[in-house]
Amino acid sequence: MAEHIQILLKNIREKDYHRLEVYEKFGGYASVRKALEMDPLQIIEEVKTSGLRGRGGAGFPTGLKWSFVPRDSGKPVYLINNADESEPGTFKDRVLLERNPHLVIEGMLCAAWALQSNMSIIYIRGEYAYPYTVISAAIKECYQKGYLGENIFGSGFTHHMLVHRGAGAYICGEETALLESLEGKKGQPRLKPPFPAVEGLYGCPTVINNVETLSTIPWIVANGGAEYAKIGVDKSSGTKLVSASGHIKKPGVYEIEMGYPLLEFIENECGGIREGHSLKAVIPGGSSVNILTAEECKGVNLDYESCREHGTSLGCAGFMVLDDSVDMVEAVLNLAHFYAHESCGQCTPCREGGHWIEKVFARIARGEGLPGDMELIESVCAQIGGHTICAFGDTMVLPYLSILKKFAPEFRERIDAALKGLEVKRKMLNMEFDGAH
Amino acid sequence: MAKEISEKAEKRLAEIIEKYPEKRSAALPALYIVQEEHGMITEEGIKWVAERVGLSPVHVKELATFYTMFHEKPVGRYHIQVCRTLSCAICGCKGLSEYIVNRLGIKPGEVTEDGLWSFEEVECLGSCGTAPMVEINDTYFENLTPEKLGEIMDRIEKEKPDLSLSTINDKLGEGLKGHPRSEVYP
Ligand SMILES: Cc1cc2nc3c(=O)[nH]c(=O)nc-3n(C[C@H](O)[C@H](O)[C@H](O)COP(=O)(O)O)c2cc1C
Ligand code: FES
Numbered sequence: 142m143a144e145h146i147q148i149l150l151k152n153i154r155e156k157d158y159h160r161l162e163v164y165e166k167f168g169g170y171a172s173v174r175k176a177l178e179m180d181p182l183q184i185i186e187e188v189k190t191s192g193l194r195g196r197g198g199a200g201f202p203t204g205l206k207w208s209f210v211p212r213d214s215g216k217p218v219y220l221i222n223n224a225d226e227s228e229p230g231t232f233k234d235r236v237l238l239e240r241n242p243h244l245v246i247e248g249m250l251c252a253a254w255a256l257q258s259n260m261s262i263i264y265i266r267g268e269y270a271y272p273y274t275v276i277s278a279a280i281k282e283c284y285q286k287g288y289l290g291e292n293i294f295g296s297g298f299t300h301h302m303l304v305h306r307g308a309g310a311y312i313c314g315e316e317t318a319l320l321e322s323l324e325g326k327k328g329q330p331r332l333k334p335p336f337p338a339v340e341g342l343y344g345c346p347t348v349i350n351n352v353e354t355l356s357t358i359p360w361i362v363a364n365g366g367a368e369y370a371k372i373g374v375d376k377s378s379g380t381k382l383v384s385a386s387g388h389i390k391k392p393g394v395y396e397i398e399m400g401y402p403l404l405e406f407i408e409n410e411c412g413g414i415r416e417g418h419s420l421k422a423v424i425p426g427g428s429s430v431n432i433l434t435a436e437e438c439k440g441v442n443l444d445y446e447s448c449r450e451h452g453t454s455l456g457c458a459g460f461m462v463l464d465d466s467v468d469m470v471e472a473v474l475n476l477a478h479f480y481a482h483e484s485c486g487q488c489t490p491c492r493e494g495g496h497w498i499e500k501v502f503a504r505i506a507r508g509e510g511l512p513g514d515m516e517l518i519e520s521v522c523a524q525i526g527g528h529t530i531c532a533f534g535d536t537m538v539l540p541y542l543s544i545l546k547k548f549a550p551e552f553r554e555r556i557d558a559a560l561k562g563l564e565v566k567r568k569m570l571n572m573e574f575d576g577a578h
Numbered sequence: 579m580a581k582e583i584s585e586k587a588e589k590r591l592a593e594i595i596e597k598y599p600e601k602r603s604a605a606l607p608a609l610y611i612v613q614e615e616h617g618m619i620t621e622e623g624i625k626w627v628a629e630r631v632g633l634s635p636v637h638v639k640e641l642a643t644f645y646t647m648f649h650e651k652p653v654g655r656y657h658i659q660v661c662r663t664l665s666c667a668i669c670g671c672k673g674l675s676e677y678i679v680n681r682l683g684i685k686p687g688e689v690t691e692d693g694l695w696s697f698e699e700v701e702c703l704g705s706c707g708t709a710p711m712v713e714i715n716d717t718y719f720e721n722l723t724p725e726k727l728g729e730i731m732d733r734i735e736k737e738k739p740d741l742s743l744s745t746i747n748d749k750l751g752e753g754l755k756g757h758p759r760s761e762v763y764p
Contacts, residue, residue, distance in 0.1 A: 229663045229665065268704070308606050324600070325631060328644070386709060428663075
């Protein structure tokens with residue numbers, strides 16, 4: 142593996158790196174000390190200069206988001222660390238929480254000072270029990286050492302931090318659903334505006350950032366925004382954690398410099414496609430983006446712009462690699478089941494449309510598809526995208542439509558087989574048991 | 579007989595509520611406590627949560643239904659969740675589900691007669707790089723094959739380890755001796 146700049150995963154292989162003592166031995170908590178001597182607004186400027194964009198999926202410029210927080214509202218400002226990580230194919234935040242919890246906390250403390258927030262909450266998905274215990278223990282260590290609580294590092298600044306467990310709902314990763322959930326309600330997204338920066342948790346100004354975004358802040362504080370902007374390419378500065386899974390020899394979380402060519406990433410980092418098979422498709426950003434065929438992967442670089450130019454999106458870089466053994470009809474049905482199951486049920490097009498689409502994909506897969514089924518799915522998708530409160534509806538149709546279009550012959554073949562009464566062989570994936578839900 | 583909430587749990591919830599700016603935010607932790615005390619979300623538990631965090635029982639019941647980690651009917655002492663989403667599916671999770679069905683003779687959503695096991699298929703658990711995988715109570719087991727899962731289940735039947743995260747004691751069970759709680763990456 143080539144040597145790369147490491148900002149987030151640096152040192153994580155050191156023994157007991159999750160312990161405060163060890164983290165400090167490697168220079169940890171120097172950034173907070175520095176931050177606390179800086180003007181909060183200057184930190185926001187540094188983050189703007191760095192070009193850092195949100196790592197939770199939307200890629201919104203972090204410094205800009207922070208600058209929307211009113212500084213004189215008279216209300217408390219809340220900082221939320223979004224650790225709900227539930228996008229299929231994504232497992233990078235978990236690595237930070239388990240192996241580098243003090244970096245996460247340090248990033249939150251720097252952000253809190255910049256935003257003049259006295260309270261932050263880590264919203265972690267309920268299933269992440271082990272990461273929960275690691276980050277909770279790290280927070281406890283900080284309280285014991287006086288790095289959290291009142292007058293931290295003798296600065297006069299007070300900051301409290303707590304970890305809140307979700308309880309199994311993909312949608313709670315959407316920032317306003319997360320806020321609802323934190324307020325003791327069902328996780329159903331709010332209409333925007335007002336944006337959380339102005340009216341968020343309990344109606345107070347609130348900044349919500351992804352774990353990875355916040356973990357980048359200590360480096361920016363230490364080295365300056367301009368240095369960070371030199372890493373990566375153009376409008377995609379810095380490094381990015383990629384969660385690589387599927388048919389590669391070495392799945393795992395990789396920290397890459399933005400702009401890394403996609404196919405080289407598979408070959409050089411992930412060890413290539415497993416023996417005896419060839420690449421069929423890649424879903425680069427987590428399941429909620431357009432799929433790329435093997436052919437289309439040529440020339441794509443792993444950064445926001447390049448992915449967009451090639452008709453997909455880097456999202457949160459949940460990088461799923463599919464080889465030639467994958468039956469695309471089954472693959473899209475698998476995702477359709479996910480989205481139908483995870484819709485929060487608030488908007489009719491998403492709630493009803495999601496189940497309808499799953500049913501149609503399922504009958505195609507079973508070999509009972511009808512002649513107009515592909516067009517039917519397309520028309521239902523058209524009624525979902527753009528017609529819902531949150532981006533769930535807009536993004537769920539992306540994999541459906543792109544898979545249908547790019548692998549149309551596989552769907553047609555299945556439907557034709559059905560018409561001719563041929564038996565369909567279903568060689569992969571698990572659909573039989575799904576009926577029970 | 580009406581199910582009660584222990585004093586310890588009562589105290590723990592009071593501590594948790596204390597930490598939040600508004601007490602209704604403690605609704606989910608409170609439901610976790612009920613599940614820990616009663617093995618599932620009970621009517622009595624719902625009333626208790628409602629009273630303590632200042633919400634109506636109907637509202638709390640809705641939460642219990644909305645969030646999939648709360649069980650409104652009993653599950654086994656060991657509840658297996660098999661991830662069925664794409665990365666796990668293309669890496670062979672089907673074999674894990676089939677193994678469980680054959681070994682235990684139950685379908686997703688069912689509990690074995692002795693109450694020891696139950697299982698269901700769930701969506702992506704953030705372990706796609708170590709697929710296929712299962713979560714048993716609150717502990718992840720990754721990079722599985724049906725054989726490996728079989729060995730883990732054998733050991734659980736023999737050792738009866740604590741695989742749960744306790745909200746009341748704020749601590750994850752010791753797990754299987756010698757087995758990591760979660761595996762990590764290259
Ligand atoms: C359906 C849906 C699910 C989302 N899930 C997550 C998630 O699990 N984690 C996350 O950080 N952001 C998630 N987001 C994005 C958040 O709404 C929000 O943009 C993000 O947390 C902001 O942080 P960032 O600017 O640092 O990326 C999701 C968005 C949508 C529409
Ligand atoms: S797809 Fe199974 S853990 Fe992500």
